[in-house]
Amino acid sequence: xxxxTPEQLRNRTQDFALRIxxxxxxxxxxxxxxxxxxxLLRCGTSVGANYRAVCRSRSKAEFIAKLGIVVEEADxxxxxxxxxxxxxxxxxxxxxxxxxxxxxxTALFNASRTTTRRS
Numbered sequence: 810x811x812x813x814t815p816e817q818l819r820n821r822t823q824d825f826a827l828r829i830x831x832x833x834x835x836x837x838x839x840x841x842x843x844x845x846x847x848x849l850l851r852c853g854t855s856v857g858a859n860y861r862a863v864c865r866s867r868s869k870a871e872f873i874a875k876l877g878i879v880v881e882e883a884d885x886x887x888x889x890x891x892x893x894x895x896x897x898x899x900x901x902x903x904x905x906x907x908x909x910x911x912x913x914x915t916a917l918f919n920a921s922r923t924t925t926r927r928s
Contacts, residue, residue, distance in 0.1 A: 813917075815864050822857030822879075825914060828907055829853030829886070842898050849889035855882040856914060869925065876922040880915055887911035 813821065829850060836846040859879045866872035890908040893899045901908075 818860060819857070819864070822860045822914065825886075825907075825910055826854040826857045828910070832904065832907060837898065839898075841896065842893075845889055845892055845896070845898070849886060849893070852882045852885040852889065853911075856886065860918075873922055873925055876918055876925070879918045880922060883911055883915040883918060887915060 830853075833846045833850045836842045856879055859875060859882060863872060863875040863879060866875055887908060890904050890911060893904060894901050894908075
């Protein structure tokens with residue numbers, strides 16, 4: 810994948826958040842789906858918000874620390890999406906694109922964190 814600019818990543822993480830909100834709105838009203846959905850809503854929207862904080866980092870250490878939060882939130886989003894599949898709330902095909910994006914964001918931000926640590 811070609812490297813993305815901070816602006817492109819801000820847009821990408823915001824698009825991810827919007828897709829998470831749409832998925833949350835489509836969840837069944839069952840208690841378990843709502844609990845999982847609220848967890849997903851929190852971490853999925855947090856990816857973009859925390860990436861914006863990364864962009865405002867004042868030092869390398871702060872950049873790495875804040876990037877770590879983005880990695881955790883993206884990975885947690887993947888976990889809750891997987892759980893929605895495994896509980897039968899959604900078929901894999903219904904959330905596969907969103908799950909793939911969560912995994913890609915996790916990998917992308919983790920690689921960035923690793924590269925920054927080494928430099």
